[in-house]
Amino acid sequence: MxxxxxxxxxxxxxxxxxxxxxxxxxxxxxxxxxxxxxxxxxxxxxxxxxxxxxxxxxxxxxxxxxxxxxxxxxxxxxxxxxxxxxxxxxxxxxxxxxxxxxxxxxxxxxxxxxxxxxxxxxxxxxxxxxxxxxxxxxxxxxxxxxxxxxxxxxxxxxxxxxxxxxPEELHARADERAVEGLHGEFERFLAASGHPEGKRPKTRRLFRRLLGRAHPTGRETRTLRGVFRKARQRIERAESAESAESRDG
Incomplete structure (x- = not known):
């Protein structure tokens, strides 16, 4: 005491x-x-x-x-x-x-x-x-x-x-599967956003180093993964709509 x-x-x-x-x-x-x-x-x-x-x-x-x-x-x-x-x-x-x-x-x-x-x-x-x-x-x-x-x-x-x-979950680093899932979603986002293909490996390394220093929690990892997923999906829908308009035109 x-x-x-x-x-x-x-x-x-x-x-x-x-x-x-x-x-x-x-x-x-x-x-x-x-x-x-x-x-x-x-x-x-x-x-x-x-x-x-x-x-x-x-x-x-x-x-x-x-x-x-x-x-x-x-x-x-x-x-x-x-x-x-x-x-x-x-x-x-x-x-x-x-x-x-x-x-x-x-x-x-x-x-x-x-x-x-x-x-x-x-x-x-x-x-x-x-x-x-x-x-x-x-x-x-x-x-x-x-x-x-x-x-x-x-x-x-x-x-x-x-x-x-x-609660420990609020402060503990996310498990590696969750972190790798975020890296995978970031990679898909880079492709969908048109980031130059030759620069993607370097950008992925920079993002990996950033997360390595930050030690994101499970909640932070899920939130960022959701942001990249929604952005990618919006880009893909816009491209699909544009492609459809081009065909109809």
Whole structure:
């Protein structure tokens, strides 16, 4: 299970925004260390969307020690450009790398976000197990707390969102028979459209390379095959009608 903790948030609105992101990406346990007042009629609930119904009302206020003592902890901090000489803030994983490293971890994990202006202190970071940092422009690497949480939780979605909400068929590459069927239909389209015969092999190779890079899904393959088939059939009907008119004339 992955939980989220917010340490000493300054504005209720950011707590609400984080709760909303948790709802978006399948997390439910929100832990608050030294939180601001969360008025049910205030901005926290106003920013939380549907998370106002369950995540915010069930958020638990805990001391910082509770996080370190009960969870595998991940500290989220701004990009620091530090190297191994600063072991408190180095090394840091990106959110995508964090998702890979947590895959298969059986212990409860808590992703910890710090204060809006100063983040987590060095003393707090020293007590947490891993670091996560979002790569950003060197000119302005610090993100808004709510934005940072949304990016991190989005990258963790593979671990927190039920797979049946995103059927594999929608994302998986089409099987080779379907892809070859599309290539066959494209070849027939080239012939029907009058594409120069000497250029057809090169054009077919270009199309094959394009599909090879694109990894089309089953739905995409069926749709493209249908487009080429209908275009070919329309060309063939037009040519048949023209031929008939020529004979009658």
């Amino acid at each position: 992955i939980s989220v903790a917010v340490v000493d948030a300054e504005t209720p609105g950011n707590v609400g925004t984080i709760a909303r992101s948790m709802k978006n990406f399948g997390l439910s346990e929100l832990l608050l260390v030294d939180p601001p007042e969360l008025d049910p009629d205030g901005e926290a609930y106003g920013f939380a969307g549907q998370a106002r119904e369950d995540i915010l009302p069930n958020a638990r206020e805990v001391p910082f020690d509770h996080l370190a003592e009960n969870y595998h902890t991940v500290a989220c901090t701004a990009t620091t450009n530090e190297d191994a000489s600063n072991h408190v803030r180095y090394p840091a994983k990106t959110p995508a790398e964090l998702a890979d490293s947590l895959r298969g971890v059986e212990s409860d994990t808590c992703v910890v976000f710090g204060r809006e202006r100063v983040g987590l202190t060095n003393d707090e970071l020293a007590r947490l197990d891993e670091l996560c940092s979002i790569p950003a422009s060197a000119d302005y690497p610090v993100l808004n707390l709510g934005q940072a949480a949304t990016i991190v939780l989005y990258e963790l979605r593979e671990l927190t969102v039920e797979r049946d909400q995103h």
